[in-house]
Amino acid sequence: MTLRVGFIGLGIMGRSMWQHIYRAGFPVTVWNRTRSKVDEAVQLGAKPANSPKELAEKSDIIITIVGDTPDVLEVVEGENGVLKGARPGAIFIDMSTISPDTTRQIAAHAREKGVSMLDAPVSGGDVGARQGTLSIMVGGEAEVLEKALPVLEPMAKSIVHCGPIGAGQTVKACNQILCGLNLLGMVEAFAFAKKAGVDLEKMLEVTTQGAGGSWALSNYGPRIIKGDLAPGFSVRFQQKDLRIVLQEAERMNLPLLGTAVVQQLLRSVQALGGNEDGTHALIRVMEQLGQIEIVPKEKGC
Numbered sequence: 001m002t003l004r005v006g007f008i009g010l011g012i013m014g015r016s017m018w019q020h021i022y023r024a025g026f027p028v029t030v031w032n033r034t035r036s037k038v039d040e041a042v043q044l045g046a047k048p049a050n051s052p053k054e055l056a057e058k059s060d061i062i063i064t065i066v067g068d069t070p071d072v073l074e075v076v077e078g079e080n081g082v083l084k085g086a087r088p089g090a091i092f093i094d095m096s097t098i099s100p101d102t103t104r105q106i107a108a109h110a111r112e113k114g115v116s117m118l119d120a121p122v123s124g125g126d127v128g129a130r131q132g133t134l135s136i137m138v139g140g141e142a143e144v145l146e147k148a149l150p151v152l153e154p155m156a157k158s159i160v161h162c163g164p165i166g167a168g169q170t171v172k173a174c175n176q177i178l179c180g181l182n183l184l185g186m187v188e189a190f191a192f193a194k195k196a197g198v199d200l201e202k203m204l205e206v207t208t209q210g211a212g213g214s215w216a217l218s219n220y221g222p223r224i225i226k227g228d229l230a231p232g233f234s235v236r237f238q239q240k241d242l243r244i245v246l247q248e249a250e251r252m253n254l255p256l257l258g259t260a261v262v263q264q265l266l267r268s269v270q271a272l273g274g275n276e277d278g279t280h281a282l283i284r285v286m287e288q289l290g291q292i293e294i295v296p297k298e299k300g301c
């Protein structure tokens, strides 16, 4: 029997992701808060639903990729939410980046209705979503993942089962800690090179190949040199993710000094007006601290 898929959230990520599932041969019903995005998806072959509840009634597998933790709670547990319509035996997969703790609570509520849940946050950004090359980190029961795999595979280059429910979000949080600290290392290296008068392109050519290299350095370094602070991944989203990390760390009584510093520095970027810039706009704070100019003033915040 062909699995019927319901897909909620047609933002930067979701608007590409559902299409890979559809092209792999699954019928897909979509719902989005802003109706115009549903209409665009219907033009491309999706069926429309009027609410998450109605979508869930018609689906064997229900996927959400919305914004923050309260947004997932609203579409899943709200008045017209997924759990009001999902039938026993359905699988609910949340691919948003949200709190691991809330994820476990939603899974418990789903279980009471006979619905299995996987948390399956992603990395790979809008490009990975478009190309179907996302990395998916999954938490939940292995048998549930096995049933859902044919629907996840068309969107991904890698799918790793990380452990029980919440483990996918926990690994995603680790990923965001690394992204934040690599970002800080990169902008400090840029400031040091600039102050010392070394050619920035030479610095980048050498360091991307060495032990200090990182994804941030290879991908954002050239953009900083070009003066391009457009997202990629916005400061707004990185701050959401670091807030989730630091809340979980507080719950576990775990000090995360570096992550807290990065969060405060990114808050400075926000204060400078860079909320919607890419995270590499962190260079602006280093410029102020070091009294240097690396990216021309008219670009970004």
Ligand code: NAP
Pocket (backbone or CB within 6 Å): 009, 010, 011, 012, 013, 014, 032, 033, 034, 037, 065, 066, 067, 068, 070, 071, 072, 074, 075, 095, 096, 097, 098, 122, 123, 124, 125, 126, 232, 233, 237
């Ligand atoms: P986005 O472009 O801002 O889209 C957000 C989507 O969620 C939109 O469809 C929006 O509906 C919907 N939404 C938000 N709040 C809602 C609510 N309260 N009720 C109903 N729908 C709501 O975001 P995105 O870039 O696609 O990101 C989605 C998720 O993926 C986030 O958790 C993000 O952290 C994660 N993620 C993003 C990236 C990336 O590079 N963008 C990478 C990895 C993970 P409207 O159309 O009505 O606004």
